Amino acid sequence: MSRPWTADRGDGTYRNPVLAGDWSDPDVVRVGDDYYLTVSSFGRVPGLPLLHSRDLVNWTLTGYALEPPAEEEGEPAGPRHDGGVWAPSLRHSGGRFWIFWGDPDVGIHQINAEDIRGPWTEPHLVKAGKGLIDPCPLWDEESGRAYLVHAWAKSRSGVKNRLTGHRMSPDGRTLLDEGEVIVDADLIPGWFTLEGPKLYRHDGWFWIFAPAGGVETGWQGALRSRDFFGPYEERVVLEQGRTEVNGPHQGGWVRTGAGEDWFLHFQSRGAYGRVVHLQPMRWDDAGWPVMGDAGEPVSVHPKPDLPPQPVAAPATDDSFPGGRYGRQWQWTAAPRAGWTVPHSGDGLLATCLRTADAHDLRLLPNVLVQRLPAPEFTATVGLSLDSTEPGARAGFAVLGDAFSWIGLERGPDGRVQLVHRYAETVAERERDAEYARPAPGGRARLRIEVSAGARCRFAADTGDGFVPSGQVFAAVPWRWVGAQLALFAAAPAGTGPAGTALFSDFRVNA
Incomplete structure (x- = not known):
C-alpha cells in the first residue's frame, strides 16, 4: 500500500x-x-468520519458514524458544500460514545453508540435554530450534572x-434551560471570532479550549471558571509565533494512560484543506495549559510515550473489488441506488447519471x-466508457470552487474522445483545456500530478504512453472544504439508460 504522507519518522x-x-x-x-x-464532513456523505490510533501519530480511517438518509423519491438532492455537519465533538460517557454537531441551517444534533463501530442511533435534534454551531457536551462527574456549550x-x-x-439532561436529549451567554468575546480586548469550544473539567475548573482570531490568522485560547456559567478568565495558549503554522485553529485535548497531555488541532492550508497537527501539552505553575514549544506549534517532536505501533495513514488506493468503493471515498450528496453497479470483478462500475448539470461538476450529486x-x-x-449516448462522459477531476478534469466523452459522431476541461471559480460552465483526441477502444489511463502549492498537471495514456494535457491548474478549496480528487460519470438530460463507466486500479504515489 502506498502512503504519500506519514507522520511517523521511524526514529521515535x-x-x-x-x-x-x-x-x-x-x-x-x-x-x-x-x-x-x-471531524466535520459538511455536505459529504457518509458523514462524521471515524479515525483510530494507538499512539496519536499513526491514524487509520475505520468508518463513519452518520450514514446517508433513506432514498427519497424525485430528483436527488444537490451538494451542500457549505452546509451539513459542522465541527463535531466526540465524547465517551456512561459506557457510550457520543457525537454532537451543529448543522448551521437546522440546529444541534447528537448521536450515540455503545461501540465506536456502531450501530449509531438516529440523529436527535437537541436544539433547533439557525447558526447554532460547534456544540460540545460535558458530563461532570463531580456534580453529576451535564452541560452543553455552543458557538x-x-x-x-x-x-x-x-x-x-x-x-442538559444526562441522556443528552434535552436542554434544561433557555441558555445564557457564558463568554462574550466582544468584552475581551483583542479577541474576535471566538468559536469551536471544547468543554472539559480539570483541577476543580470548568475549561473551554476555543480558537479566536479567524481560521487563517488566529490563535488557540483557554478559558476557565469555577462555575460553568462563569465568569471566565482567558489566556492565549497556542499561536503561530515564529513558525509557519498559521491559525492554529480548533481541536481537542486528550490525556494518555501514562498521564501525558496532548492537543490535536487543525491548520488551514488553502486547497489542501484543514490538516491536523499534534502538540505536546503541559500545565504551568498557575494551572494553565502550555501547548507546543512554549506556546508555538512544533514541527518535529518525540512521539507520545506509548507502545510502538505500525506506521499507518488513511488509505488512498482502491481496486474497487466487486464494484465496491473503499472508506476513503464520499459522495458530494446523498447517494441513490443504481449510481454504482455491483459485479464480480474489480473496478467501480458507475452509471452515467442523466442531469441538466452535466457540464458543472460543482452541481453534480x-x-x-x-x-x-x-x-x-x-x-x-x-x-473505460461504455455508452452510446452522445454527450455521455466520465472523468478524473480536481474539484473545488474551480475544477479541472480529464476523461472520456462520446462525441456526436459516435466516437469516444479524450477530453480535458476546466471551469474557473466564477464560471458557470466548463471550457476546453486541451484539444480532444481519439481514445481507441473507449479506454484511457488518467493521471494527475500534484506539486507544492496544489499545482496540478494532467496527463493521459490512450495506448501510446502518458501525454501531458493542458496548462497547470492551481487547485482551490470549496468554501470550507479543501480541493478533492473526484470520479464522476454523467450524461445529458433525457430518458432511458445512458450507459456506464468503469474506473479501475486507483493508485496514489509520493
Missing part, C-alpha cells in the same frame, strides 16, 4: 501534520488504549464571537471524492 519522533489531508475541526477521545477522532455562525444568525451554555492526501503526490486511475 513524528512530524506535523500527523494527518496531511483535509480532516477539518478534529475532536479526540481516549477509551482504554485506543484513541478515536472525528454561533454569523452567516445564519447574525451573531458571532460568543459562547452560549446550557444545563453523484461525484465520488477523497481528500488530497499530501502536499505532493501523483494519482492515476484507469477508465
